Amino acid sequence: MDAIRWQGDSLALLDQTKLPVEEVWEDYTDYRKVADAIRRLVVRGAPAIGIAAAYAVCLAAMELQCQDTAQFRAGMARAAKVLATSRPTAVNLFWALDRMTLALSAGGGGPEAIPALVREAEAIHREDISMNRKIGKYGAELVPEGARILTHCNAGAIATGGFGTALGVVRAAHAAGGVEMVYCDETRPLLQGARLTAWELMRDGIPATLITDSMAASLMAQGKIDIVFLGCDRMARNGDFANKIGTYGVAVLAAYHGIPFYTVLPSSTIDMSIPDGKHIVIEERDPAEVTHFAGVQTAPEGIRVCNPAFDVTPHKLLTGIVTEKGVIHPPFGERLLELFG
Numbered sequence: 226m227d228a229i230r231w232q233g234d235s236l237a238l239l240d241q242t243k244l245p246v247e248e249v250w251e252d253y254t255d256y257r258k259v260a261d262a263i264r265r266l267v268v269r270g271a272p273a274i275g276i277a278a279a280y281a282v283c284l285a286a287m288e289l290q291c292q293d294t295a296q297f298r299a300g301m302a303r304a305a306k307v308l309a310t311s312r313p314t315a316v317n318l319f320w321a322l323d324r325m326t327l328a329l330s331a332g333g334g335g336p337e338a339i340p341a342l343v344r345e346a347e348a349i350h351r352e353d354i355s356m357n358r359k360i361g362k363y364g365a366e367l368v369p370e371g372a373r374i375l376t377h378c379n380a381g382a383i384a385t386g387g388f389g390t391a392l393g394v395v396r397a398a399h400a401a402g403g404v405e406m407v408y409c410d411e412t413r414p415l416l417q418g419a420r421l422t423a424w425e426l427m428r429d430g431i432p433a434t435l436i437t438d439s440m441a442a443s444l445m446a447q448g449k450i451d452i453v454f455l456g457c458d459r460m461a462r463n464g465d466f467a468n469k470i471g472t473y474g475v476a477v478l479a480a481y482h483g484i485p486f487y488t489v490l491p492s493s494t495i496d497m498s499i500p501d502g503k504h505i506v507i508e509e510r511d512p513a514e515v516t517h518f519a520g521v522q523t524a525p526e527g528i529r530v531c532n533p534a535f536d537v538t539p540h541k542l543l544t545g546i547v548t549e550k551g552v553i554h555p556p557f558g559e560r561l562l563e564l565f566g
């Protein structure tokens with residue numbers, strides 16, 4: 226299962242805004258439209274955003290290849306800026322753009338660098354899938370026999386290059402026969418859990434139950450959740466992390482009920498340049514996402530709205546962090562530095 230395909234001179238994206246009702250792939254040749262697709266959540270999920278941006282840099286270079294060197298370089302800098310302002314929170318976007326900028330300079334800085342840029346974007350894509358496979362293997366070892374797992378948002382194959390982070394763990398654990406049920410929080414306001422996670426799990430034949438976000442507490446109190454796995458958009462070097470709004474609430478609930486709570490991420494999601502979660506920029510999105518549901522108004526016109534797309538969970542609420550280098554336990558700051566510093 227995938228949502229991003231490089232086609233040599235164009236990028237195909239599965240339009241995630243249309244799932245689960247329609248499976249529509251769109252072709253992109255204009256990097257500006259890819260930036261807009263990232264903004265509109267056609268492509269979403271931290272690793273997937275980075276991969277799409279890397280391919281968009283290739284599209285920019287192809288568009289600019291007939292310009293003289295100075296114009297090519299100025300155009301590439303402009304394209305990187307447009308892509309960097311698409312969404313602020315997931316660090317994978319900036320990590321991928323930095324890699325592409327280095328590949329551009331290493332390749333000569335001009336249109337002659339196009340093959341090197343394509344190779345780099347493909348490497349970013351391929352490495353992400355391979356990190357997810359390793360993450361799945363390590364994470365599956367944490368899953369108790371007959372586990373009932375809770376997840377939030379969508380950290381699946383379509384949020385990554387393929388296989389998924391939190392859902393990669395679920396896939397690996399299910400293949401080993403260890404999963405009784407995956408409870409998916411619907412994930413207000415844009416329903417990534419209901420529209421995307423439920424869809425991915427059903428397609429793979431993994432037992433899944435959809436719940437509204439407000440049901441998680443009651444399920445935990447009834448002893449129906451054994452372990453929580455969810456994704457990450459940016460982790461600071463002390464282990465504080467941003468993920469889809471509602472994650473912090475799930476973390477508090479899990480701590481209260483004594484349920485193991487893990488975030489699952491590739492190293493491309495770790496931002497060692499910031500000391501803690503206070504430094505993570507949280508994206509504020511359109512109020513209409515809260516006041517309207519599928520185009521239908523559900524709140525009075527003119528009501529003030531607060532719509533942060535992410536929240537920050539303090540590292541103290543984490544049982545562990547699942548990465549491609551293994552599972553990290555406290556003290557997170559020291560272990561992150563050792564493995565990723």
Ligand SMILES: CSC[C@@H](O)[C@@H](O)C(=O)COP(=O)(O)O
Nearest residue numbers: 269270271378380384456457469
């Ligand atoms: C492997 S995806 C990890 C995170 O990016 C995911 O949990 C998440 O919060 C996605 O938010 P979204 O706003 O849908 O891009």
